[in-house]
Amino acid sequence: MELEFLGTGAGSPAKQRNVTSIALKLLAERNEVWLFDVGEATQHQILQTTIRPRKITKIFITHLHGDHLFGLPGLLSSRSFQGGDEPLTIYGPEGVQDFVRTALRVSETRLSYPLSFVTVQPGTILDDQTFTVVADLLDHRIKSYGYRIVEKPHPGVLLVDKLQADHIPAGPIYAKLKAGEKVILSDGRQIDGHNYITEAQPGRIVTILGDTRQTASIMALAQDADVLVHESTFGKNEAKLAKQYYHSTNIQAAKLAQKANVQQLLLTHISARYVGRKIYELIQDAQSAFANTRVVSDFDIIDIPFKKRTAHEKISSIKES
Template sequence: MELLFLGTGAGMPSKQRNTTSIVVNLVEERGTYWLIDCGEATQHQLLYTSLKPRRIEKIFITHMHGDHIYGLPGLLGSRSFLGGTEKLTVYGPRGIEEYIRLSLKLSRTHLTYPLEIIEIEPGVVFEDTEFRVLTERLDHVIPCYGFRIEQNDQPGTLLMEKVRELHVPRGPLLGRLKAGEDIVLEDGRVVKSGDVTSQPKPGFTVTVLGDTRFTESSIALAKEADIVVHEATFDDTGKKMAQDYGHSTFRQAAQVANEAQAKHLIVTHISARFTNENEPSLLAELKESGCPSFIASDFMHYKLLRDGSIESFTTSPK
């Protein structure tokens, strides 16, 4: 699993940061991408990557402020022009369906794929055999949500030496054992899956929080997550403004990660008032997280490795 930040700015685009959008790259897990928020010019940012809009399977919208949704109509239309035929589902707060349907209607945009729009409430908003996505209300100036993406535990790998010792023939029986099913051989012997497979590997958990003041809901969604993405629009000097406008400071994001016992913290939605020169002092405010912490920038990738660590790199075209 990999996160790619297409936009990391707050409010409106700047020369350094586009408005909010994050790709959850699940190509290895399910052959698709998920998108969280779709600020203005998200599809422009995608042009500088190797990602194909037609492979976007789901879009999760945290709230209805423009810097999180103004890129939706253009991206949905372009997905048709670029050969998209697979179903796309958009999840978001009340009003997201009216916004999308009206935008497409008035612009006479025809889609070549089925579009499903789900207006969410707190709880489980998606679940299948691989993933579960939960959401909770946060504390912003309008209804806003955070998302917790949980991957189910992964089956153990076959221990081929033990398989050979038991003379299990190659073919479908191996697949059934790997899937956790006990089998019966032609000679009547029962081979238990647990005897010939390694222990299941825990799935990953990623939490992405929309704009919010410090709130217990953030901590609940972030509990023991492998990665927490938290907005940090202000530093300590702007604590009052953060409270007034429904945002968080860097230190408050670190507090959420710390209390949730998260393994990694990435902050985004950064005010344009901050430049690269401010980064050392901002990173100092993140130290309270108690975990490795990063300040996201446009086109930064964060890949969650099998050992639980993060590999970060940039493909910035700028």
């Protein structure tokens, strides 16, 4: 699981930062890429990466401001030209379907794949065998959402060394034990598969927020997240401006990350006025409130590993036979 930032700027494109788009790469987990927002020229940014548009199966729009949305019609069209024929679903606030359908109709664009829409409301918007996605309203000038992406637990690992130490012969019986079944060996012993499987590996949690002032719903979205992606349109001395324009400061995001027990904070939606020393100050100030903070740049790739388990946790997860 990786995050790749295709655009990290706020409002309008700048020389060093394009407008917002984030790819959640789930290639190992389900051979898919999910996009969060599609600012203008996102498809151009994708050309500089290894992402294949046909792998994009879901797009989540946080809100309908142009710097998060205007790249959508072009990307959808290019996906057809580049061999995309798998269905694609767009999740977003009311109005995103009208925007896309109008753009495709006026330009007489025909897509080579089925396109569907889900109008987002607070609550669970996706729940399948591998992931759950929860949305909630934020506080912006227009309706804006944050998304909490929760990976389902991974099944436990079969303890082959323990099986061999107990003189349990390899073969089809291992598959039954891995499934947690009870089996009777040729020597009459009854073996419970649960005694030879580690506990399930908890899945990872990624929270991606749209533009927002600080509001109560963010805490539930961010709680215990492995990664929190939070806007940082303003610096620490601009709290009044942030509130006036329905945005957040770097310090507000950092304090939230600390309070919500987040593992890593990634700041994005950076104003073009933050360059050189100012971007360094933006990072330092945020890290003073939450050490594991990073201000991301276009094309940064962030790996999201599983949480490391302590030696005690590893030992206690092995059930005694």
